[in-house]
Amino acid sequence: MVKRIGIIGVGEIGRAIVDGLCDGVEELPEIFLSPRGARTTAELSQRYPNVRVCADNQDVVDRSEVVIIAVRPQHRSEALAGLQVDSAHVVVNVMAGVGTGELRQTLGTDAPLVRAIPLPAVRKRRSVTVTYPSHPVVDALFDHLGGALPVADEAAFNVFSALTATLTTHYWYLATLTAWASRQGIPSEDADRYIRSLFQGVGRTLGDETRSLHQLAADHETPNGINERIRTTWFDAANSDALGKALDALLSDLK
Structure with a gap:
């Protein structure tokens, strides 16, 4: 040391x-x-x-x-x-x-x-x-x-740097969920507490490295269930493509 x-x-x-x-x-x-x-x-x-x-x-x-x-x-x-x-x-x-x-x-x-x-x-x-x-x-x-x-090499380092830039987007995603619940009449402190608990559980699940990220997603979905519905209607191909393009643009700047 x-x-x-x-x-x-x-x-x-x-x-x-x-x-x-x-x-x-x-x-x-x-x-x-x-x-x-x-x-x-x-x-x-x-x-x-x-x-x-x-x-x-x-x-x-x-x-x-x-x-x-x-x-x-x-x-x-x-x-x-x-x-x-x-x-x-x-x-x-x-x-x-x-x-x-x-x-x-x-x-x-x-x-x-x-x-x-x-x-x-x-x-x-x-x-x-x-x-x-x-x-x-x-x-x-x-x-x-x-x-x-x-x-x-530094090219690989820049890819990881671009991935790191998604961190606050995740927090903003959680804040958006909390704000939506508040608009449905849920007290903001209750919505905040639940969202934190929900995704802290996700964080613990990520510690299981025996399953791929795709497998973890599949294990949390029921066919035609509510998780699958939100994933396929909100995080669709266009949404995924937009995220990829945003990362491509950032990586280009980092180079």
Whole structure:
């Protein structure tokens, strides 16, 4: 396990990584945080004795073996300007849409650069994180947070990145179901509670990797039943094609 980890950009993902590395863990790494986002960094440093807020981003780099860059892509020029990263470091890039070549040019370093797609569930050490290229130190880090999934090339990485972009669509789908129930006269808090319970059960079912996703769907349907009716009338060929085209367009931009 890496002993000294720096995180530049402590938003939702940065915070989730800190929680996953520290909460309930016996062997704690030293973690160094960039000072931006004072409320979050102060809270984390107070909660975990192994977490320290640094004077600036260069201080984060200088104290760390592995540096995780988690700033918002639109803020990367400001956050990384003038940063000196030598070849002794390993840099983990979790910025969506920022390729390895672009980041290497920005940093002007020959240090190993690894892209990764950690999700908020790394907080509970339950999320598989896609990485490219495979690197033993980085893969071991994310194995500790739920599992690493190294991929063959950046093209494959972009496909997984596009899939990740469907996450909030799922939440919006659930919110739409809740809003529909409310329009039928169901109290919104009851609809919200039921929808959460319904799809938390789906999440647990997904843990059964002995059945394909198509098989799971079939196992939850009765021929000519209500589940089949909604699937075939709402999620029809046109709907499926529209989703595929949206993903195609996003993948093209990511390339």
